[in-house]
Amino acid sequence: MSTVTPLRPAAPPRTGRVALLGTGVVGSAVVERYRQLRVRGVPLPPFAWLSNSRVQVAAGDCLETAIAQARSAPRSGGPVPPWAEGESLARGDIVIDATASDTVAGWHPEWLLRGIHVVTANKLGNGGDLARAQAIVEAQREGARYGDSATVGAGLPLLRLIRELVAGGDRIHAVEGVLSGSLAWLLSRYDDTRPFSDLVREARDAGYAEPDPRQDLSGEDVRRKLLILARASGLPLEAREIRVSSLVPDALRDAAPEAVDAQLAALDAPLRERFLNAYRNDARLCFVGRFDAERGASVGLRALPLSHPLASGHGTDNRAAIFSDRYSDQPLVVQGPGAGARVTAAALLDDVLRIWTAR
Numbered sequence: 001m002s003t004v005t006p007l008r009p010a011a012p013p014r015t016g017r018v019a020l021l022g023t024g025v026v027g028s029a030v031v032e033r034y035r036q037l038r039v040r041g042v043p044l045p046p047f048a049w050l051s052n053s054r055v056q057v058a059a060g061d062c063l064e065t066a067i068a069q070a071r072s073a074p075r076s077g078g079p080v081p082p083w084a085e086g087e088s089l090a091r092g093d094i095v096i097d098a099t100a101s102d103t104v105a106g107w108h109p110e111w112l113l114r115g116i117h118v119v120t121a122n123k124l125g126n127g128g129d130l131a132r133a134q135a136i137v138e139a140q141r142e143g144a145r146y147g148d149s150a151t152v153g154a155g156l157p158l159l160r161l162i163r164e165l166v167a168g169g170d171r172i173h174a175v176e177g178v179l180s181g182s183l184a185w186l187l188s189r190y191d192d193t194r195p196f197s198d199l200v201r202e203a204r205d206a207g208y209a210e211p212d213p214r215q216d217l218s219g220e221d222v223r224r225k226l227l228i229l230a231r232a233s234g235l236p237l238e239a240r241e242i243r244v245s246s247l248v249p250d251a252l253r254d255a256a257p258e259a260v261d262a263q264l265a266a267l268d269a270p271l272r273e274r275f276l277n278a279y280r281n282d283a284r285l286c287f288v289g290r291f292d293a294e295r296g297a298s299v300g301l302r303a304l305p306l307s308h309p310l311a312s313g314h315g316t317d318n319r320a321a322i323f324s325d326r327y328s329d330q331p332l333v334v335q336g337p338g339a340g341a342r343v344t345a346a347a348l349l350d351d352v353l354r355i356w357t358a359r
């Protein structure tokens with residue numbers, strides 16, 4: 001009798017492509033990293049197309065040409081985004097959202113329901129309206145996956161850690177931390193030798209700030225991150241339940257987008273006063289977000305003693321302490337760079353790879 005080694009059925013060919021929305025600071029870094037990873041032989045899905053608010057461009061053979069074409073496309077005032085009318089997405093595709101657009105975030109649940117995986121740096125998916133965040137969780141039951149590592153800490157393993165603790169049966173009691181990379185950078189650089197507003201421009205040019213830096217300075221960006229973390233912890237928090245102390249004076253808050261730069265100097269005097277008060281008391285200014293399952297949630301500037309664990313980071317470092325059943329006395333602490341195009345792009349492509357290689 002001959003022995004026959006059973007043949008393994010051939011693995012079905014992989015279908016699915018990647019498409020990118022947003023060709024700004026983060027989107028451009030995604031394209032750059034995608035190219036580098038391909039050269040190194042990392043197995044990534046083929047690139048179908050990329051789009052911004054003006055145009056949709058097929059990736060073709062040269063991604064650099066495609067992104068240059070998209071970035072130089074003239075402004076279009078149409079009400080419908082170009083990708084909504086252009087080549088569509090199909091089941092198994094992975095769409096990367098590198099925009100700050102509420103319209104795009106509104107599509108996340110719809111794409112998931114259609115079997116399209118979503119990978120996002122845009123926090124308005126699960127860090128905005130609670131109903132949308134819940135729809136995103138529901139829609140994943142259909143099989144498509146949601147990659148949101150980039151939305152908190154620019155990919156630091158903080159969100160993942162919370163989900164793993166929850167999956168292991170731990171209850172999260174509180175999370176407290178410095179969750180804004182741009183504000184961490186600003187407050188670690190500010191020493192009253194240059195106006196605060198100058199540093200804000202530098203943070204914007206370095207790619208740490210939001211497209212509108214008022215989103216950082218008002219605490220709105222940290223509020224979104226706190227919502228994402230709280231919801232991942234099982235707390236269905238609404239934006240209005242977080243007390244936010246904004247750093248933005250009224251004149252800057254009310255400025256039209258094109259007038260923001262000219263109004264940034266309104267930040268200088270109040271920030272100088274807060275800095276000098278902290279300095280005289282041997283304290284350091286830190287912008288801190290905290291949610292507590294029992295005591296509510298808040299976001300704002302605090303003067304912390306130099307010995308405080310949250311006062312120890314450098315540059316864009318985020319630092320977050322997780323208190324849970326198993327980490328009740330000594331918190332679990334995560335620290336590392338929490339803003340910047342390169343770390344964010346890496347987090348997005350990590351999620352793409354996780355989805356692509358798990359199929």
Ligand SMILES: NC(=O)C1=CN([C@@H]2O[C@H](COP(=O)(O)OP(=O)(O)OC[C@H]3O[C@@H](n4cnc5c(N)ncnc54)[C@H](O)[C@@H]3O)[C@@H](O)[C@H]2O)C=CC1
Nearest residue numbers: 022023024025026052053098099100101121122211339340
């Ligand atoms: N810079 C950072 O360190 C981090 C940024 N993020 C997030 O990444 C996202 C992108 O940030 P940036 O690249 O700095 O912004 P950006 O302003 O440089 O680029 C935004 C892009 O989105 C496009 N866009 C806007 N509306 C669109 C629409 N309806 N359809 C298609 N494209 C549209 C714009 O045309 C532009 O290409 C934001 O949500 C931000 O919060 C997340 C983590 C870290």
Ligand SMILES: N[C@@H](CC=O)C(=O)O
Nearest residue numbers: 180181182209210339
């Ligand atoms: N503007 C954000 C960028 C990352 O989310 C920040 O400053 O942390």
